[in-house]
Amino acid sequence: MSHTQVQWARGTTAQVAAYTGPSGELVLNTDDWSLQAQDGVTTGGWLLRPRLAVRIVTATGSQSVAATDDVIAWQPTTPAATTFTLPSSPRLGEQHAFKYLAATGGFTMTVAAAASQTIDGQASIAISVLYAALRVVYLGSNSWVII
Numbered sequence: 001m002s003h004t005q006v007q008w009a010r011g012t013t014a015q016v017a018a019y020t021g022p023s024g025e026l027v028l029n030t031d032d033w034s035l036q037a038q039d040g041v042t043t044g045g046w047l048l049r050p051r052l053a054v055r056i057v058t059a060t061g062s063q064s065v066a067a068t069d070d071v072i073a074w075q076p077t078t079p080a081a082t083t084f085t086l087p088s089s090p091r092l093g094e095q096h097a098f099k100y101l102a103a104t105g106g107f108t109m110t111v112a113a114a115a116s117q118t119i120d121g122q123a124s125i126a127i128s129v130l131y132a133a134l135r136v137v138y139l140g141s142n143s144w145v146i147i
Contacts, residue, residue, distance in 0.1 A: 027045060069096055081107055110124050117143070
């Protein structure tokens with residue numbers, strides 16, 4: 001088989017997030033092996049993922065949401081109130097989905113925006129219905145919206 005070897009720009013999540021490359025350049029994130037397409041303007045570029053990254057959380061209390069957490073399934077071992085705080089430096093179009101998988105109980109799962117940010121104009125959104133779901137997207141200007 002004949003081929004031409006190509007090497008793309010690469011770096012850690014922090015390095016890629018701070019980089020603005022020329023339009024059309026692909027950058028490999030060496031932390032999670034995702035690709036970011038550069039447009040020459042957007043810091044960090046645009047994330048390309050072939051599948052969703054799912055994180056199953058069994059803990060309760062305060063939980064941080066990472067930029068790479070596309071879907072968080074909350075399935076606590078011992079249900080109790082839990083708060084998931086969205087990333088403080090999200091990128092335009094960043095999305096996160098939450099699923100309440102507690103089989104019993106009426107405990108509250110709260111999704112909170114970072115300081116100075118809002119979700120549909122509020123600091124947080126609470127879910128207390130078993131098997132409920134919530135999906136948010138970052139629109140910029142410190143604003144997340146439920147979609």
